[in-house]
Amino acid sequence: MKNIFPASIVLVLSFVAFWGCNNPAKPAEDAAAAVAVSAKYICPMNCEKGKTYDQPGTCPVCNMNLEPVKAEETGNTAEYFTDFVATPQQLEAGKPALLSFTPRIKGNESAAVPLDLVHEKKMHLILVSDDLSWFDHIHPEYQANGAYEIKVLGKGENFTNGRGHSETRFDAGGKYWAFADFKPSGGLNQVNKIELNVAGTPAKASVSDQPKMATTVDGYAIKFDTHGGTIASGSPAHLHIDITEKGQRLTPDKIENYLGAKAHVILVEATTKEFVHVHPEFVGDELEMNTTFAKPGTYRGWLQFQTKGKVHTADFALKVDMGKDGHEGHGHDDHSGH
Known part of the structure; x- marks a missing residue:
């Protein structure tokens, strides 16, 4: 009887040691899981002035992929x-x-x-x-x-x-x-x-307040197509961009990356100088631009893309109507809400 109690202790300790070896603590995994649960996502260009999302996706303004945001960035006042x-x-x-x-x-x-x-x-x-x-x-x-x-x-x-x-x-x-x-x-x-x-002497005014959905630059013809729809403030806008040379559409392999993207679009509203920076992307062989305009007005735009080491800048203009019930989206001016 004297040896039963010590033997029981040894058995219990052996079981604990065996369980610990086969179920090691996973602090790194636990930390990663905690981060995944609490992760927030934000537009890398901060188009919506600090607005974050619980899930990955794309920015409704510039169409860039949302990125995980660091706590110190959102907490930076x-x-x-x-x-x-x-x-x-x-x-x-x-x-x-x-x-x-x-x-x-x-x-x-x-x-x-x-x-x-x-x-x-x-x-x-x-x-x-x-x-x-x-x-x-x-x-x-x-x-x-x-x-x-x-x-x-x-x-x-x-x-x-x-x-x-x-x-x-x-x-x-x-x-x-x-x-x-x-x-x-x-x-x-x-x-x-x-x-x-x-x-000095100002340049002669030559800008129209009318939409300009087709233009040419350096031998390329560019057309912007809304697919028959209208563009209104506060609602997602989708435009197809067609770039052709001698009647042939430029495919993704013909357009080189310029500053980390296939194309850049800068838009500035004529009166308020509302600023929008968008990155069109290829969907298959189609160059598509998606954005949401915060305010109505006439936006002068510049599409930039690169071929054979040369950057081309094509100007155009869009008319953005007032959204339903006079709705305007989140402010994009100064991009704090490219």
Whole structure:
């Protein structure tokens, strides 16, 4: 009888050890499961101003795939802005200058604001004239002081590597708008709208307020088709984009990736300067564009795609009607809600 109790303890301990070896703790799996349960998804361009989703999908505004959002990003309450400086202070048509764009935090202006790469660049800059007759999509270069700079060429100066890099030129005077598009590390994507005034003779107004659903550029014919439907604010809009060369449709293998996508579309509303950046995608051999316009109006657009190493920019215009019952969607201006 004296050996029964110790033997029982040994048996119990042996069973516990056996069970533990065959059922090891899985902290990594448990943590992953917890993350999966609590994961939120957001548009990488923050089109809906911080709105998150419980499931993966696509952004209803720019059609990009939703991405898992980090808790520190949604919890980041910092207010970002772009500190703009022009040298000389008064820009003049046809004269050289330097444009400096520095991301800053309101209330903590001296803090450095590192940026993440988005579509292969840390900052995208969209420049348009006030009447939307002129457009440029360029990429400021980072400087040691935290600024991102663009060189403005004077009349007669040649672009170092062609258009679309870190240089621009103002051939006419007037009001211009700059949309600085960037994502602070640990924060959500931002788009800051900045007014520029250029001295000199303005260009002759040549923009119509009518829709323009067909255009040509560099030997390519582009048509936008709504499939017979209308486009209204607050409702999903679907457009088919047909790009042809000498009557032959361009298939996906003929269009090269440009800044991480097969195509980019920038749209700016004529009056409010509402800004929309969309990425059309191929469905089979069909190039499709899906978005939701927050506000009605006439939107001037620019489709950019690349073939044989050259970027082509085709202009068009869309009329967006007021949604049912005067409905407008989530604001997309400055993209905080490309």
